[in-house]
Amino acid sequence: xxxxxxxxxxxxxxxxxxxxxxxxxxxxxxxxxxxxxxxANQVTATNDPTAHAEVLAIRQACQKLRYFELRxxxxxxxxxxxxxxxxxxxxxxxxxxxFGNLAADAAKIGFDDSAIYAEITQPHAQREIPMIQMMxxxxxxxxxxxxxxxxxxxx
Numbered sequence: 807x808x809x810x811x812x813x814x815x816x817x818x819x820x821x822x823x824x825x826x827x828x829x830x831x832x833x834x835x836x837x838x839x840x841x842x843x844x845x846a847n848q849v850t851a852t853n854d855p856t857a858h859a860e861v862l863a864i865r866q867a868c869q870k871l872r873y874f875e876l877r878x879x880x881x882x883x884x885x886x887x888x889x890x891x892x893x894x895x896x897x898x899x900x901x902x903x904x905f906g907n908l909a910a911d912a913a914k915i916g917f918d919d920s921a922i923y924a925e926i927t928q929p930h931a932q933r934e935i936p937m938i939q940m941m942x943x944x945x946x947x948x949x950x951x952x953x954x955x956x957x958x959x960x961x
Contacts, residue, residue: 807904808836808839808882811834811836811841811880811882811904812834812882812884812904812906814832814834814841814844814882815832815833815834815844815859815882815883815884815906816832816884816906817832818832818833818834818844818845818846818859818884819831819832819846819847819859819884819885820832821846822846822847827846827848827850827851828846828847828848828849828850828851828857829847829849829850829917830847830884830885830915831846831847831858831859831860831883831884831885832844832845832846832847832859832883832884833845833846833859833860833862833863833881833882833883833884834863834881834882834883835863835864835866835867835876835879835880835881835882835900836879836880836881836882837867837871837876837878837879837880838878842866842867842870842871842879843863843864843866843867843870844863844866845859845860845862845863845866846859846862847859847862848862856890858888858890858891859883859884860881860883860887860891860894860895861890861891861894863881864876864881864894864895864898864900867879867898868898874898874961875898875899875961876898876899876900876901877899877900877901878901879898879900879901880900880901880902880903880904881895881900881902881903881904882903882904882905883903883904883905883906884905884906884907885905885906885907885908885909885911885912885917886905886907886908886909886912887903887905888909888912888917888919888922889919889922889923889926890922897961921934
């Protein structure tokens with residue numbers, strides 16, 4: 807745990823607000839005591855709902871390190887990660903996450919993720935955005951091909 811890395815994540819969030827480029831979120835990814843990536847929220851600047859600070863930092867770190875996993879890396883973020891970012895953090899296999907604000911703090915200023923967490927537990931057809939399964943047998947063909955591919959890269 808290094809306060810200077812969290813201070814940088816917080817600085818990125820503050821600079822993002824003052825510049826008008828995006829929301830109040832910043833993230834830093836550190837490997838062996840060195841910052842390998844940093845980003846601030848760019849959702850409105852890029853019209854990309856996935857452009858959260860954590861996701862952008864993960865993308866940048868993976869490109870820089872030339873690998874799709876970030877084992878051995880720590881993420882410092884100005885706020886507790888949302889469900890999308892949390893998923894990306896787990897897929898990237900980040901070793902540890904340090905965060906500043908709580909999700910409840912974000913909810914108080916209009917960034918409320920509680921509805922998404924609640925949706926995940928609902929049956930597909932009862933979600934706000936209905937999830938309707940179709941053509942499973944046809945879709946399974948790609949999974950079968952993956953299973954049989956000797957050159958696949960597991961992740």
